[in-house]
Amino acid sequence: MEPVSEVSGRAIPFGRKNIDTDIIIPAHWLKTISREGLGRGAFQALREDPANIFDQEEFKGAPILIAGDNFGCGSSREHAAWALLDMGIKAVIAPSFSDIFSGNAFKNGILTVVLPQEQVDRLLEVARTDPINIDLTTQTVTTPFQDRFAFEIDPFRKHCLLNGLDEVGLTLSRDEAIAGYETMQAAQMPWFAKGTGLAA
């Protein structure tokens, strides 16, 4: 994964609440087992409106999306994150995210930034005309107009994003701890344990 420390540029001032993964990428785009090219299907229903924000010249290729509450709700499809990535989105700012979506975004190197609604409203206003900067190192979002909003992020996610680390590799390095747990589990809760022949 590529390290992410700063995302800077135009931000799509979208702002709608409860955007579900069916809106981000309609199910009929999930026909291939590849993850490339999904950007063309992103927000397809909304883009049927010629005046939609995504296809305005100034927002094409914008690296940031500003959304409303509960962004990414609905199905667990990781295609939602892949579609955003394919559109060129590297960070999403919203007052809240669905848990599955923010996990999927993180695993694909997309930064999700949670800010209070009034700060998101301010950014929606700025984004119409000017760029926005997200600095992961200092955990701040800034605008050319001296706005400076601090955000919280899980320290582990921050560490992985800044260093482009692969989570699976990190967990595999804990193999002794996992094996130790499994020995204990096989004795105390054998009905859950590895090697109980469930697949037989």
Next chain:
Amino acid sequence: MKRTIFEKIWEQHRIEALPGGVDLVLIDRILLHERTGGIALRRLLDRGQPVFAPDQAFAVMDHIVDTFPGRSDKTLMPTGTEFIRMTRDAAREAGIRLFDLDDPAQGIVHVMSPELGIVLPGATLICPDSHTCSQGALGALAWGIGTSEAEHALATSALRLRRPKTMRVTVDGTLAPGVTAKDLALALLGRFGVGGGSGYVVEYAGEAVRALEMEGRLTLCNMGTEFAAFTAIIAPDGKTLEYVKGRRFAPTGAEWEKAAEQWLALASDEGAEYDVELSFDAGDVAPMITWGTSPQQVVPIDAAVPAVGEAPGQGTESAQARAREYMGLDSGTPLAGLPIDAAFIGSCTNSRISDLRRAASLLQGRKVAPGIKAICVPGSTSVKRQAEAEGLHEVFQAAGFEWRESGCSMCFFAGGESFGPQDRVVSSTNRNFESRQGPGTRTHLASPETVAASAIAGRIADPRRIAS
């Protein structure tokens, strides 16, 4: 220290605390389906990474397979065959048990897993599918994840997680006759909103929850994801044990005795603290039906589409206006009596044997109204077999319902079978998003009883007015 059921399971499965407030948590069961699971498995194998515990993972065909009688690897979804074969090959290569198209135990993953005792009380279980929360009904910590996290769990049998917050929703009182777990789930969404459970493990408790049979509990927990919850859970009790005992992958003999004792001890301690507590009176619930394009846009079946400003908890005014337009409904229009085009009984929400029995009792001796497309898709091949042994298929077919093979079917449109544009469908499923069941299709979510009653009437109908 008083603990909730969630805290007990979490602490039992915590391998170690990692820096930054993250826990490494052991995963007992991994479920995969051909829509998302095959991809996770394939990507892992292509990187040369073996599955850590293949005997704790299970794969099933449910999402993409057709549900027509005589189905095969060929699908209406143009590229469906590719998903089916990829999943089959990857499962074989990884040594994972697959419940294939023709397996007598095949079914929707959240229907067949409880049936087989794959999910057990106290287990940690993940599946790359948002409705995995259904399985919390057995007192397991079961939640939906994405493809990358599924790869992680397959490779390591563990996940790195931040502990979610806890919420208890206490439902006291009694559900009125003709009012079901589905109506309760919809009423909770109408009251507390689709973002209400965000970030929480939601424990359903109270006398109305304890009074639900296991299949009703599965329906209630199923819609935990519509509530934006991390997952939903119900403490195991005597009904849970009775349900699990004797299932194919459940422990037996002395192990069963030991397990049963541990599982009953999982119930939240009296006085355990939650981050948030909500309460709800089951007596207030009527048969519910959605009017819009979000599960929170829901009203009692004898009510009307809310007027502007009348339902502030059901989405912003602009979202409600858009929903009314999409659904072709004006505010103030009564839901009951709206002509429909189709009726659908199926999905991981409502396709179990008790759902089919209740729907059949309304359909017995009656006919679906002329011109209505009516479909029943049993949740698993076992449910189908049981229904056929009871003669329910004859009731459905005599009434004019299609009787299908099991699978997710038309709960969602993925390029295969669908309802038509502007078709008004009453559906026992879980999502009424725009185009969920077909491009432009208008979905009204309701209980199987309401679907059956509406199919007979040819319009949205209150099942309480039809004697079963």
